Amino acid sequence: MTQYAFYFDGTRCTGCKTCEFACKDYYDLNTEFQYRKVYECSGGTTEKNSDGHIETSCFAYYVSMSCNHCDSPACVEVCPTGAMHKDAETGLVSVDADKCVGCGYCHMACPYNAPKVDREKGHSVKCDGCAERMASGERPICVRACPARALDFGTVEEMSKLGERGNIAPLPEPSYTNPNLYIKPSADALPAGHEDGKVANPLEVM
Amino acid sequence: MEAALNELPLALFTTLAPMGAGAFVALACALFTTTFSDEQLKRIDRFTALPLIVVLAGFVASFFHLANPLHAPMVFAGIGSSPLSNEIVVGCVFLALAVVYWILAVAGKLSSGARKGFAAVVAVAALVFACFTGLAYVMDTIASWNSPLVPTQLVGFSLTGGMALGALVLALAGALGDAAKGPFKMVALAVVVAGVVLAVVAFCTQIMGVSGLSNALASGADLVSEVASFVAVASVLLVASGVATVLAVRGVSPVALSSAASVLAVAGIFVARLVFYAVQLSVGLYVM
Helix, strand or coil, rough: CCEEEEECCCCCCCCHHHHHHHHHHHHCCCCCCCCCCEEEEEECCCCCCCCCCCCCCCCCEEECCCCCCCCHHHHHHCCCCEEEECCCCCCCCEECCCCCCCCCCHHHCCCCCCCEEECCCCEEEECCCCCHHHHHHCCCHHHHCCCCCCEEEEEEEHHHCCCCCCCCCCCCCCHHHHEEEEECCCEEEECCCCCCCCEHHHHHHC | CHHHHHHHHHHHHHHHHHEEEEEEHHHHHHHCCCEEEEEEEEHHHCHHHHHHHHHHHHHHHHHCCCHHHHHHHHHHHCCCCCHHHHHHHHHHEEEEHHHHHHHHHHCCCHHHHHHHHHHHHHHHHHHHHHHHHHHCCCCCCCCCCCCCCCHHHHHHHHHHHHHHHHHHHHHCCCCCCHHHHCCCHHHHHHHHHHHHHHHHHHHHHHHHHHCCEEEEEEEHHHHHHHHHHHHHHHHHHHHHHHHHHHHHHHHCCCCHHHHHHHHHHHHHHHHHHHHHCCCEEHHHHCCC
């Protein structure tokens, strides 16, 4: 098997969300669904010190993320029907709509907020790494759309040379599911699981 | 708590099915401690339909949770790997055993020994089912649910609600008074106390433990402060149910008090289940 992976360059991302909307447009997703999300991670305080100077520890940075097609995907492990599965050839995780019962167990278990049940369609939906585009030799639409070239997609051997595995907040420690997301952190990025890195745009991404 | 109402079908399933199952523990206790007349057994068997209906209502409610119920038979594909599949298969085994027991009992095909043996098997299956219902939520990516206290509280709910419902079956059959003349009185007291203690202590300890957790979206302390009053309400309802069951077994208005105990148990477990869903806190990017 050749495992495929995403790469995210935090030093290039401007938080423009073109990736998010290119995906929504390509897959014709309504307002309730988005397969790629841009998380605004921020924290810190601004205070006046004893000699009257204003000091700040405030920071903000962006993380663009879809499904990470993990090595140990929590969604696949809990799926009761086998609908959520990892492709034997590419390692990409996707939903077999003919098997999915729409129980939402994958949604509960995934620590990356990737799968979600579409009750109208009657099954879970999520990023499949643009498997069809990949089959025709093209890269995922989010990667193609990024104006800052902050995203990339390729074999895990290629992507792992560019960054560290899922290692910044607001992501959890990568040891839970071994995500195939490799990251070059921005200067302000906090380590994965760090208490101070909070999501500033929860209504947009949840 | 409003968000937890999205899980209404699951809250109903995890309230009704383990509670109905627990009634078979009460019936097994009664059969092992009391020699009922044939007429009493006939009436007990007739009213045993009540806990079966409660279990079935739980299973029916669970279907409303699914986006595609027609694919439900496929959940058996994950037996052994998916905790949800394990829960459903154990639930189906329990239900099949309970229905077969009931049909044989109503048809008069069970001798005294066979009835006791079969009832014991159904009671054990009921508790295993309650335990697996809790285990379905134990996973390392949901920090607030990843605890043995979760299956423990489900067993507590099953015993508390089951004893109330079982006492109601016996009371409706006019057999509770005779049962309470013998060792059933003490056995019922012991099981009710064990059930209420397991339910309330495990539930409260698990929920309070969430206050020390947080992720990038929410703080466990905030989640717990939102549900604190509901935790108290659920605990009071569960204790009140246990007290009403014990009083019913002791002969105080058996039908009225065991009915009240059953209603209190349904209400208490249901509130506790909603609280449980309201404190879902992932290790990563998910919050209820």
